[in-house]
Amino acid sequence: MSRQAIKAINWAALAERIPEAEKAAYNAFKVKSDKYLQRLVKSVSMMANPEAxxxxxxxxxxxxxxxxxxVDKFQKEYESLSIPYPxxxxxxxxxxxxxQAAKDVENFIQQKxxxxxxTRKAISKLESMLPxxxxxxxxxxxxKPDGIMLPDRVSTWPHTEETQEHNIKDDDKESSGH
Structure with missing residues (x-):
C-alpha cells in the first residue's frame, strides 16, 4: 500500500463548475481547506514525517x-517498533x-x-395546428370533443360531466329503478 496525495487543487477550475447557489458553501470549504493546509505545512516544517x-x-x-x-533495552524496543500505515x-x-453516481447522472440525462x-414533439404539433x-x-x-358547449347538449358551469344536471337525474333514475 502506498501513500498517495493530491499535490495541488485547481481551485479556479473547480470554482467554474460550482453553481451560484453553492458559491457560499464552496468558499467556506476553501477557507477551511486553506487553514488545514497551512496547519499541515507548519507541522511538517517543524517535524518531518519520514517513511522510516x-x-x-x-x-x-x-x-x-x-x-x-x-541502551540495549531501548535499542531492542526501538528496532521492534512498527507503526503500520492505516x-x-x-x-x-x-x-x-x-x-453509481455517474450511472445515475447518465440515466437522468437520458430521461431528461x-x-x-x-415536449418538442408536442410543441411541434401545437405549432402546426390551426389557431x-x-x-x-x-x-x-x-x-376537443368534450371541451365545447353544443346547442343540442345543455350544460351548466363548470361544464364537466360530473356537475351536469342531466347526469345527476340519470343517476337518480338508475338507482330508484325507473
Missing part, C-alpha cells in the same frame, strides 16, 4: 549511558459510489433528453 524511523548511533549511547543494559478501507467504496424530445381563432366549430369539436 531515523537511525540512531547506539554505540555512542552505550559509551555515554552508565546504567548497564538500558489500511485504505474507503477508496474502493468511494469509487463504487462514484461509478427523452422528455425534451416529447383556435381560425378554427370552425366542427374543427374544434374534432380536436
Amino acid at each position: 524511523l531515523p537511525k540512531i548511533d547506539w554505540a555512542y549511547y552505550k559509551k555515554v549511558v552508565l546504567t548497564p543494559g538500558l 489500511p485504505d478501507n474507503y477508496t474502493a467504496e468511494i469509487e463504487k459510489e462514484k461509478q 433528453n427523452e422528455e425534451i424530445e416529447e 383556435f381563432s381560425q378554427m370552425t366549430l366542427e374543427e374544434f369539436v374534432d380536436l
Whole structure:
C-alpha cells in the first residue's frame, strides 16, 4: 500500500463548475481547506514525517549511558517498533459510489433528453395546428370533443360531466329503478 496525495487543487477550475447557489458553501470549504493546509505545512516544517524511523548511533549511547543494559533495552524496543500505515478501507467504496453516481447522472440525462424530445414533439404539433381563432366549430369539436358547449347538449358551469344536471337525474333514475 502506498501513500498517495493530491499535490495541488485547481481551485479556479473547480470554482467554474460550482453553481451560484453553492458559491457560499464552496468558499467556506476553501477557507477551511486553506487553514488545514497551512496547519499541515507548519507541522511538517517543524517535524518531518519520514517513511522510516531515523537511525540512531547506539554505540555512542552505550559509551555515554552508565546504567548497564538500558541502551540495549531501548535499542531492542526501538528496532521492534512498527507503526503500520492505516489500511485504505474507503477508496474502493468511494469509487463504487462514484461509478453509481455517474450511472445515475447518465440515466437522468437520458430521461431528461427523452422528455425534451416529447415536449418538442408536442410543441411541434401545437405549432402546426390551426389557431383556435381560425378554427370552425366542427374543427374544434374534432380536436376537443368534450371541451365545447353544443346547442343540442345543455350544460351548466363548470361544464364537466360530473356537475351536469342531466347526469345527476340519470343517476337518480338508475338507482330508484325507473
